[in-house]
Amino acid sequence: MLGERSLKEISVAHVSLRDVAERSGVSFQTVSKVLNGEGRVAAATRQRILDVAAELGYVPNSLARSLATRNSRTIGFIASGLASFVLTPLMKGAEREARARGYSMLFTLAEGDEEQAERLVHQLIERRVDGIVNAALTLQQSRSYGDLLRRLAPSVSIFPVQGGGVPVVGEDPGTTGLLATRHLLALGHRSIGTIAGDLDRPSSNGRLRGYQQALKEVGIEADPDLVDVGRWSADGGFEAMNRLLDSAPTITAVFVHNDHMAIGAMRALYERGLDVPEDCAIVGCDDIDLARHIVPSLTTVRISFERSGETAVRLLLDQIASRELAPERLILPVELVVRASSGGAREIPSMSGQRG
Amino acid sequence: MLGERSLKEISVAHVSLRDVAERSGVSFQTVSKVLNGEGRVAAATRQRILDVAAELGYVPNSLARSLATRNSRTIGFIASGLASFVLTPLMKGAEREARARGYSMLFTLAEGDEEQAERLVHQLIERRVDGIVNAALTLQQSRSYGDLLRRLAPSVSIFPVQGGGVPVVGEDPGTTGLLATRHLLALGHRSIGTIAGDLDRPSSNGRLRGYQQALKEVGIEADPDLVDVGRWSADGGFEAMNRLLDSAPTITAVFVHNDHMAIGAMRALYERGLDVPEDCAIVGCDDIDLARHIVPSLTTVRISFERSGETAVRLLLDQIASRELAPERLILPVELVVRASSGGAREIPSMSGQRG
DNA sequence: CGGTGTTGGGCGAGCGTTCGCCCATTCAGG
DNA sequence: CCTGAATGGGCGAACGCTCGCCCAACACCG
Numbered sequence: 001m002l003g004e005r006s007l008k009e010i011s012v013a014h015v016s017l018r019d020v021a022e023r024s025g026v027s028f029q030t031v032s033k034v035l036n037g038e039g040r041v042a043a044a045t046r047q048r049i050l051d052v053a054a055e056l057g058y059v060p061n062s063l064a065r066s067l068a069t070r071n072s073r074t075i076g077f078i079a080s081g082l083a084s085f086v087l088t089p090l091m092k093g094a095e096r097e098a099r100a101r102g103y104s105m106l107f108t109l110a111e112g113d114e115e116q117a118e119r120l121v122h123q124l125i126e127r128r129v130d131g132i133v134n135a136a137l138t139l140q141q142s143r144s145y146g147d148l149l150r151r152l153a154p155s156v157s158i159f160p161v162q163g164g165g166v167p168v169v170g171e172d173p174g175t176t177g178l179l180a181t182r183h184l185l186a187l188g189h190r191s192i193g194t195i196a197g198d199l200d201r202p203s204s205n206g207r208l209r210g211y212q213q214a215l216k217e218v219g220i221e222a223d224p225d226l227v228d229v230g231r232w233s234a235d236g237g238f239e240a241m242n243r244l245l246d247s248a249p250t251i252t253a254v255f256v257h258n259d260h261m262a263i264g265a266m267r268a269l270y271e272r273g274l275d276v277p278e279d280c281a282i283v284g285c286d287d288i289d290l291a292r293h294i295v296p297s298l299t300t301v302r303i304s305f306e307r308s309g310e311t312a313v314r315l316l317l318d319q320i321a322s323r324e325l326a327p328e329r330l331i332l333p334v335e336l337v338v339r340a341s342s343g344g345a346r347e348i349p350s351m352s353g354q355r356g
Numbered sequence: 357m358l359g360e361r362s363l364k365e366i367s368v369a370h371v372s373l374r375d376v377a378e379r380s381g382v383s384f385q386t387v388s389k390v391l392n393g394e395g396r397v398a399a400a401t402r403q404r405i406l407d408v409a410a411e412l413g414y415v416p417n418s419l420a421r422s423l424a425t426r427n428s429r430t431i432g433f434i435a436s437g438l439a440s441f442v443l444t445p446l447m448k449g450a451e452r453e454a455r456a457r458g459y460s461m462l463f464t465l466a467e468g469d470e471e472q473a474e475r476l477v478h479q480l481i482e483r484r485v486d487g488i489v490n491a492a493l494t495l496q497q498s499r500s501y502g503d504l505l506r507r508l509a510p511s512v513s514i515f516p517v518q519g520g521g522v523p524v525v526g527e528d529p530g531t532t533g534l535l536a537t538r539h540l541l542a543l544g545h546r547s548i549g550t551i552a553g554d555l556d557r558p559s560s561n562g563r564l565r566g567y568q569q570a571l572k573e574v575g576i577e578a579d580p581d582l583v584d585v586g587r588w589s590a591d592g593g594f595e596a597m598n599r600l601l602d603s604a605p606t607i608t609a610v611f612v613h614n615d616h617m618a619i620g621a622m623r624a625l626y627e628r629g630l631d632v633p634e635d636c637a638i639v640g641c642d643d644i645d646l647a648r649h650i651v652p653s654l655t656t657v658r659i660s661f662e663r664s665g666e667t668a669v670r671l672l673l674d675q676i677a678s679r680e681l682a683p684e685r686l687i688l689p690v691e692l693v694v695r696a697s698s699g700g701a702r703e704i705p706s707m708s709g710q711r712g
Numbered sequence: 713c714g715g716t717g718t719t720g721g722g723c724g725a726g727c728g729t730t731c732g733c734c735c736a737t738t739c740a741g742g
Numbered sequence: 743c744c745t746g747a748a749t750g751g752g753c754g755a756a757c758g759c760t761c762g763c764c765c766a767a768c769a770c771c772g
Contacts, residue, residue: 014484014728016727016728016729017728017729018728026751026752027751027752027753028728028729029729029730029731029751029752029753030750030751030752032729032730032731033730033751036730038730039750039751040748040749040750041750041751042749042750042751045750045751059481059482060482060728060729061423061482061484061727061728061729062483062484062729063419063422063423063428063483063484063727063728063729064423064727064728064729064730064757065728065729065730066419066729066757067417067419067423067727067728067729067730067756067757067758067759068728068729068730068731068757069729069730069731069757070757072419074462074483077463083645084441084443084444084445084645085440085441087440087444088440088444091447091463092465095463095464095465096465096467099464099465099476104462104464104479104483105462105464106430106460106461106462106463107433107447107451107461107462107463108451108455108460108461109448109452109455111452120455122415123460125415126415126416126417126418127418127419127430127460128370128418128419234645234646234649235649238649260645260646260649263646263649263650264649266651267649267650267651270651289439289440289590289616290616290619290646293590293591293594293616293619293620293623294619294623294650295622295623370758372757372758372759373759374758382722383721383722383723384758384759385721385722385723385760385761386720386721386722388758388759388761389721389760394760395720396718396719396720396721397719397720397721398719398720398721401720401721416758416759417757417758417759418759419757419758419759420727420757420758420759420760421758421759421760422727422759423726423727423728423729423757423758423759423760424726424727424758424759424760424761425727425759425761426727
C-alpha cells in the first residue's frame, strides 16, 4: 500500500501444471493432456481443468516444453551491414512468417569480426534455435562463418554464403540490371553509364552484368569508362557521378545500383546545373520510401525485402519440418517502377499514389 | 557419401553434461561446477574435464539452465508503427546492450489489434522473457496493453504507455521544438509555421509546445493558423505545406516535426517555384540518413534512436537486477544539426562531411 | 593419537514439461 | 455371470541443468 510500486508485485509467480492439477484434483499429466487437446479425458473433467487454468492464469512454460520436446520453436536471425531500409522490411517479413507458424525470432547483430560472429552463432545454438536466417552482409566473405552455418544448424541466407551449401533466397541481380537498362534503352538512350555499389559483391556485380547484357541486346558495346563505383552511399554516388561526368560528358542516362547512390548522383547533376531527366536520366534500385518523394521522383527497380525475409523463413521452416535441404537458390521477382527521373513518366506522378 | 547433403548430417546430436561427465569419470554435477567456474575442483580434474568438453564440442543448453535458474536471460522487444529509420537504430542499440550483458532479444511485431497484441505478450511470457522493451507505437493508446506491460513483466518503453507505471526513455519533445524554433528565430524569422505529425501523440504535441514557448520567449503570439498536421508522412507534409502556403502566404520559415514531412514540404515549395531557404526556411526532426544528402540539405534536430534503444535495455536490465522500478522518465539529449535548408549554414556543406 | 579443518567431489532434489505405458472402472455382449 | 473392449486417468521416466548439503580422505595441530 505504499504509493510506490515495487517490482515484487510485478514479477508474478508463474503457475505450473502442478498448481492447476492440485486445484482440479487430477494429476498434472492429465492437465497437460487437456491443455494440449490430447488424450481422452471426460468432458466434465476437461472443463473443470480449463476453468481452473483460466482462473489461476496458467501460462505454459515453453522453456520446459522445449527441453522435453527437444525443439525450441525459435529461430535465430543474424544481421549486419544492412541499411535500415533493407533490414527493417527483411525482419518484418521474417517475423511475420515465423510467428504465423508458431515460431519466435531471436534477433542478433554480427557487427564485429569473424571471431565475434562465431561466439554469436554459438550463443544461438546454446539457446537451441531450430534454425538460422542469415542476413550478415559483412560476413559474406568469411569461410569459417559459412562453415558454422552449414554445420551447426539448418540455415537459409539472404545472400550467397562463402562455400555454398546454404540455400539462398533473393532477387536475381542480373534481372534487375537488365530491367533497368532496357527501360533506359527503350526511352532512346544510347550512351548509358552505370554506378555500381561494390563490384566484389554479387548483387552489384550481377546488376552490372545485366546492364551489359541489355546493351548487347541492342548491339551496343559496353564501355568500361562508363562504369564507376559508389560504394552504396549517397556520398559515393555523388562522387561517382562527378567522375563520370568528367570522363564521359556524353552520357544521357545512368543506371545506379541503389537509390541512395542515385540520390547522390542527382545531387551532383543538380550542382552542375544539369536537369534530370532532360540532361541525364536516372534509374535506381531498391525503391526506398523516399524514392517517390524526392524531386524528381526516382525511377527504380523495386526489390521486396519483406518478401525475402518471409520467404527465407518459410524455406527454413519447411526445411526443418521435412528434414531435407531446400534448393540452393530461390529467386524472387523484381519490378521496374517508372517515375519521373527516367523521363519515362509523362508527368510528375500524383503525391497521393500509394498512401496508407 | 551421396553428393546430396542431408539435414540429418546437419542437426548435430547435442552433447550434455552427462556425456562429458561419463567420459571424464566424474559426476555431471562436477562438470557443471567446472564449466561454471564454481566449486572447488582439483586442477588436474578440472583440466581433464575442460579437455573432454572441448573435444566433444559441448555446448550448454540454456533452456535447461533457464528452467533451473528461473530466469531466461532473454528480453522481448515489441515494435509496431515505426519507420525503418527509427526501428533499425532502436533495435541495434537495444541488441548491442542486451548482448553485452549476456541477454538475448526476442523480436516481435505488434501490427494487429489489441487482442493480437495481447496474445503476443503472452507468447513472450510463455518464453519466460525476463523483461520487455516496448516500442509499439500503434498500441500507445491501448489501456489493456498498458496493463499487460505493468502486470506481466518488468518493462521499459520508448514512449509513454497508457496508464503510466512503465518507465519511459527518450527525447523531451518540448526541448526539440524549442531548439528548432529558437534557431529559426535567431536567423531573424518572425512568421514561423509548424507542421505537426499527429497532435494526439505526445511527441508531436510536445514539439508544438516547445515551438509555442520559443515564440513566447521573444514576445510573439502563437498563431493557430500557422499550425498544420501532416500525419508523419512525406505526402502529408506536402499537403500540409500547401495548405499553409494558401492560408498564410507570409510565413518565411516552417518547423516540421519529422524529416519525412520536411521533404514533402520542400517538394511543395519547389513545385510553387519557391526557394529553400531563401523564400522559406525549413527545419525538420530526426536527422535521417538522407537529411544531409537532399538538396538543399536539411537542418534538423537529431534524435539518437540507437541511444534510446540502448538506454531502454540498460534501464530494464538494471531494474530486473535491482528489483526496483526505474524512474518514470529518463530524458535523452537532442541536438540541432544546422545545414542548408534553414539558411543557417553559409554554404552548401561539403559532401564529405560525415563519411564512414 | 584423537580432534579439527580443509580439500575434492558425490548426490538428491527440483525446475515444468512431454510421452508412453499401465491400470482401474464401466458397460455391453454372449 | 464371465469376458473383453472402451473409457478415463495415473504414473514413471526423461529432458539438461543448478543448488545446497553431505561425506570421505587427508593434513595439521596440540
